[in-house]
Amino acid sequence: MKKERLTAWSQINSSEVERPRGWAARSVLELGATRSAHGRQLSCRAHHPSYPSPYYRDSYTMLDVTFVPEVSIVGADASSLASLEEGSSALTLECRADGNPSPYVWWTRDGQVIATNGAKLIRAPITRNDSGIYGCQARNSLGTSDSVKIEVDVKFPPRVTWVGPDTVVEANLFSEVTLECKAEGNPSPSYQWYHNPNLSSMSGHLDDGYPISSTPQLLLHNVSYTQHGRYTCIATNHIGLEERSHQSEAVTLNVLGPPVGADTSAAHAWSGAEGRVQASVCADPPPRRAAWLWGSLRLDVPSHIGRYKTLEPTNINGCYRYTLLITYEYEYVGRTCLCATR
Structure with a gap:
């Protein structure tokens, strides 16, 4: 370590009273007491020809700065x-x-x-x-x-703490429904709602539904039968470069109201073949009775008269598809209608 030479503030040489030929030297050094000076070692060097070569002696002290x-x-x-x-x-x-x-x-x-x-x-x-x-x-x-x-x-991954207002929600046709999802996580999670209209699918995978909203609250206006089904909330955040997510329990929405429809389709058949006429009706609860009307003919569901046969309805996403089978003896074009009551 390189030594730094300091200059004394004063030095006094005086003879001793009892020994006039003896001299006493007193050197005074003034230093500012700084934090950086704590622990530094100081040495005082006295030179005199009576000392052995190299004719000086050192005295040491350590600075203790509080x-x-x-x-x-x-x-x-x-x-x-x-x-x-x-x-x-x-x-x-x-x-x-x-x-x-x-x-x-x-x-x-x-x-x-x-x-x-x-x-x-x-x-x-x-x-x-x-x-x-x-x-x-x-x-x-x-x-x-x-x-x-x-x-x-x-940081911690998201967890859905509440979804509702209940696991099963019933709403009247054309009313308004609000679903809500609450989640904890750090960073704060984002939200995604998925709708699966098929109540029979219980696998819970996202592939079973499609995204419809990215807000914690899902507001459904003028509810229709197409909006019935299972609603699932996904909370997502990112920790570092990784995406973390948590899926809520499903909320089932049942839309209640009178039958709405019927949506019919055209059918063609040739003599000796079987024609198939279909119509769809949406309702909840399901229609209790349904009948096909053709001119003066009324055919309840399910029943079979001559070359006319009606089948049990098929439930498709809360709507009911009715099928009328006709065995044609000649080429025919006509109109039929479906009447459903609850």
């Missing part, structure tokens, strides 16, 4: 703090205090003193409850340091 503590936090780099995830990450911080006399160190979270392993703060594994503003301070007999603070923000 000062109020200063603190810093070790282990709080931005990259490690940004990637803290509940259950899989650990946090180790150290409150490093520089003070003389030796200081006492403590930690706080959101302004409250917390128990730690001395100057070290260890959370392994870390949980969402460990999030907060952490500060460290130190104190000695001269005073207390300023508080150094950092924010710990623990």
Whole structure:
């Protein structure tokens, strides 16, 4: 280490009273007491021809500068703090205090003193409850340091905590319905609603439905039979580069009202072949009775008269498809209609 030569403020040489031929030298050095000077070694060198070669002697002393503590936090780099995830990450911080006399160190979270392993703060594994503003301070007999603070923000994947208003919701035809989804997560999750009109499908996969909204509340105006079925909420967030998601339980919407339809289709057949006429009616509860009307002929469902046969309806997404089978003896073009009552 390179030595620095200091200049004395004053030096006095005086003879001793009892020994006039003896001389006493007194050198005074003044230094500012700074934090950086603590622990430095000073040497005073006296030169005299009576000393053995090289004709000087050194005397040493150590500077002991007292000062109020200063603190810093070790282990709080931005990259490690940004990637803290509940259950899989650990946090180790150290409150490093520089003070003389030796200081006492403590930690706080959101302004409250917390128990730690001395100057070290260890959370392994870390949980969402460990999030907060952490500060460290130190104190000695001269005073207390300023508080150094950092924010710990623990990430965790989303979880749907509530969906409703119930698992089964009944609404009248042409009314208004509001479904709501609530989820927790950090970062705050986004929402996606899916609609699966097929009540018979219970697999719960997203492929069974299609997205209809990206808001926590799903507002359905002027409800129709096509909107009956299962509604599922998906909450999603991103932790680092990974997408995390959680799917809610399904809410079943039953639309209640009178039969609406009938939607018919054209049918063609040749002599000796079988013609198939179909019509769809939407209703909830299902129609109790249905009949095909053709001129003066009425054929209830299901029944069979001559070359006319009606089949049991098929449930398709809350609507009911009725089928009339006609065996043609000659080419025929005509009109039929379906009457359904609940």
